[in-house]
Amino acid sequence: MLPRRCTASAAAGQTGSSDSDLDEFIMRCLSCEEQYDMMDSGTCRECYQEANEAEEELRLEIDDLKSKVSFLTLSSPTLNPSTADIVLVPVDDSDATPIPAHKHVLVSRSPVFNAMLENDMEERRSGTIKISDVSHDTLRAFVNYLYTAEAPLDNQMACNLLVLGEKYQVKHLKTYCEKYLIAKMNWNRAIANYAFAYQYNCKQLRSASLAVILDKMDSLTQNEYYAELVDTNPRLVVEIYETYIGKQLNTAGTF
Amino acid sequence: MLPRRCTASAAAGQTGSSDSDLDEFIMRCLSCEEQYDMMDSGTCRECYQEANEAEEELRLEIDDLKSKVSFLTLSSPTLNPSTADIVLVPVDDSDATPIPAHKHVLVSRSPVFNAMLENDMEERRSGTIKISDVSHDTLRAFVNYLYTAEAPLDNQMACNLLVLGEKYQVKHLKTYCEKYLIAKMNWNRAIANYAFAYQYNCKQLRSASLAVILDKMDSLTQNEYYAELVDTNPRLVVEIYETYIGKQLNTAGTF
Structure with a gap:
């Protein structure tokens, strides 16, 4: 069947086209309500309605999940330490107040704490977990994240x-931090992030850093962290050059 | 500008239309890939692309939230009771094993447990919360839900x-159960659900039950729970009739 509005337009076309004739070929988008022609067409009406329903369902699912997250979030143990059954102590910060926590929470969040507290180890007996190479602020933020x-x-x-x-195999926290570092990535941080990602086994951060480095290879040796990386981990620098050359050869191969 | 494909079609229209001419008025939906005409048009291309991107973002948000829910979910205290610092006991079930739990979790989830355990009440001192009118299975499911x-x-x-x-002001659990009861609603359950919703202050369940009742008013007095409701809570029955009559009058008023 010929669409009704187009039929009218085709007839009008026989006697020469005017602005009002052109209107016959124009549709109004159900979403933005702007006019468009056939060349800019997107979806049929049915798919538009289905997409709307699907979006509504996704939004409801998001509301449900947000409410679940809010329900499952525990209050920070530092706000109410009276029920705590263990403390964490940053051993390099002798003035720091011990940070109260709950064995059940630590065990649920980290396989390392689980092994430490389920077996009859020193930490379980003493009720104290000593953590080295960490400031009080970081340790408090870490414990808080677990809640x-x-x-x-x-x-x-x-x-x-x-x-x-x-260190404590809290994957969710690792991903959370990795996403932050990727979002804040820039040229100045790229080499430091690349070395850091290598050291702590962060695949996504490593690949995001490398992409930024490869995009600006002509400035590589001027990056403030370059000389340091050559000293501390020359193999990583070699990997940057190898990847760069590999890409060049691949690109050349496509012509 | 006249759309290119429509121009060709308008010209073809002058010499009579054939099947191939009609094709000129047909677009292909970018979503379902089926053909449609102008009468069935939905969105422009730009809105289709934007909707796709928006959907992708919603799906990423869902993935993030699901991973957060999974991280925040605690293991059930019955699986590993050694760190529990309180037990819940169903007082009407003398043979039941006490159910282990953690004060910190109870306090985080319920304002009632919070008041009970933060103040120097019997439950805090004894480490036992006695709960009446509940079976062991229900209490175990309740505690498990809090984790x-x-x-x-x-x-x-x-x-x-x-x-x-x-009773313990765990709103998330109330909504969870209410949604289940609404999803499983049918005529047989509608009156019982209506009375139950009234008793436990469930606005959505009450309105969903009432809708089912009002849809089948001619069978109301035959419902197995009707006579019981007239006995136990005649005011609620009056409310059903008042709502029904009110709706009839409203409908009549629109003609």
């Missing part, structure tokens, strides 16, 4: 927490 | 847990 899945991040805190996430 | 935000429901369990959700 809330949230942490106030800047670049340094994201790196510090990622290290703890790796 | 996992999940419960295996049937109609009876949904009602039992909703009662505990109301």
Whole structure:
């Protein structure tokens, strides 16, 4: 069947086209309500309605999940330490107050704490977990994350927490910090992030850093972290050059 | 500008239309890939692409939230009771094993447990919370829900847990059970659900039950729970009739 509006238009076309004739070929988008012609057509009406329903369902699912997250979030143990049955102590910070926590939470969040507290180890007997190479602030943010899945991040805190996430196998925290570092990536940080990602086994951060480095190879040797990386981990520098040359050869091969 | 394909079609229209001419007025939906004409048009190309991107973002948000829910879910305290610092006991079931739990979790999930355990009340001192009018199975499912935000429901369990959700002000559990009861609503259950919703202050369940009742008013007096409701809560029956008559008058008023 010929569409009704187009039929009218085709007839009008026989006597020469005017502005009002052209209107016959124009549709109005059900979403933005702007006019468009056939060349700019997107979906049929049925798919538009189905997409609307699907979006509504996704939004309902998001509301459900947000409410579940809010329900499952625990209050920070530092707000109410009276029920705590263990403390964490940053051993390099002798003035720091011990951070209260709950064995059940630590065990649920980290396979390392699980092994430590389920077996009859020193930490279980003493009720104290000593953690080295960490400041009081970082350790408090780490413990808090285990209760809330949230942490106030800047670049340094994201790196510090990622290290703890790796050490205690808290994958969710590692991913959380990795995403932050990727979002804040720039040329100045790319080499440092690349070396850091290698050290702490962060696949996505490593590949995001490498992409930024390869995009600006002509400035590589001027990057403030370049000389340091050559000293500390020359193999990683070699890998950058190898990947770059490999890409060049691949691109040349396509012509 | 006249759309290119339509121009060709308008020209073809002058010499009579054939099947191939008609093709000129047909577009192909970018979503389902089926053909459609202008009368069935939905969105422009730009809105289709934007909707696709928006959907992708919603799906990523869902993935993030699901991973957060999974991280925040605690293991059930019955699986590993050694760190529990309180037990819940169903007082009407003398043979039942006490159910282990953690004060910190109870306090985080329920304002009632919070008041009970933060103040120097009997439950805090004894480490035992006695709960009446509940079976061991229901209480175990209740405690488990506080750790996992999940419960295996049937109609009876949904009602039992909703009662505990109301008593201990665990709103998330109440909504969870209410949604289940609404999803499983039918004519046989509508009056019982209506009375139950009234008793436990469930606005959505009450309105969903009432809608089912009003849809089948001619069978109301035959419903197995009708006579019981007239006996136990005649005011609720009056409310059904008042709503029905009110709707009839409103409908009549629109003609």
